[in-house]
Amino acid sequence: MIDDNEELIIYVKKQIKEHRETINYDSEPRDYIDAFLIEQKKQNPNLEDKSGEWSDMQLIGSCYDLFGAGMETTSTTTHTFFFYMLHYPKIQAKIHEEIDRVIGKDKIITMSDQNSLPYFNACLQEAQRIITLMPINPFHETIDDVIIDGYTIPKGATIIPQFDIVHKDETVFENPQKFDPTRFLDEQNKFKVDDRVMPYSLGKRGCLGKSLAKMELFLFWTTFLQHFEFRPEDQNNLPPFEFDYSLSKNIKPFNVRVIERK
């Protein structure tokens, strides 16, 4: 992990160097690093502050955070989703049917297709409910006294939100351990967004990458399922529900057969 971290930091430093050599400070930023460098020039032009605000150190740190927060989250959610697809082949077949009927096999799927795939959207929301990638959220602190449901939480208290408790509460979701996308479809089989599903946390310090992550999950998963079928290595011996826990909850590695759909 330390090696990976070092490699990532070397990569980010190289990117910053290349951006600094090629940036045009008078035109629109090409990306996040450009935007930071443009503001850095105004706020800390002589790079006197080596580690505080608008320093290179801060830029390296925020690029590192974006990689860290943005990569493992989407990849772990993705391989856990395909793990569920092995366990729920009928649901996978229904997604295949919807994609074939609405999109077809050849068209490249874009975000403009999202509203025409209600069954898939229900599966995506159900996957994020049941997976709850971060069962224990990063800690927060109250900056004032807060009263919720008659309970006073004093200023300065440490708050550890646990969204998995809501996602798996049977008074909130019936039969919560079951992967059941139909809970998010109405009588006309239209997709219902459900605010009780909160994989990205809430509020001002909720996930900064939520919109990007939602797009990535939609495009990756639909495109994979448009072209491939996912089957267990051994039909009579499905991989077990075993997880490793760090900040996120990671399904243990499993084998899968990926078959091209003709």
Ligand code: HEM
């Ligand atoms: C399936 C994908 C993802 C999930 C489930 C997820 C979930 C979360 C959660 C639960 C938090 C904690 C929020 C809190 O402290 O209350 C968080 C924070 C954050 N996420 Fe994500 N995330 C995902 C993808 C991404 C992506 C793609 C990016 C950026 C490229 C990203 C960037 C961040 C950042 C920067 C924070 C810290 C925000 C802050 O402290 O103000 N995340 N995410």
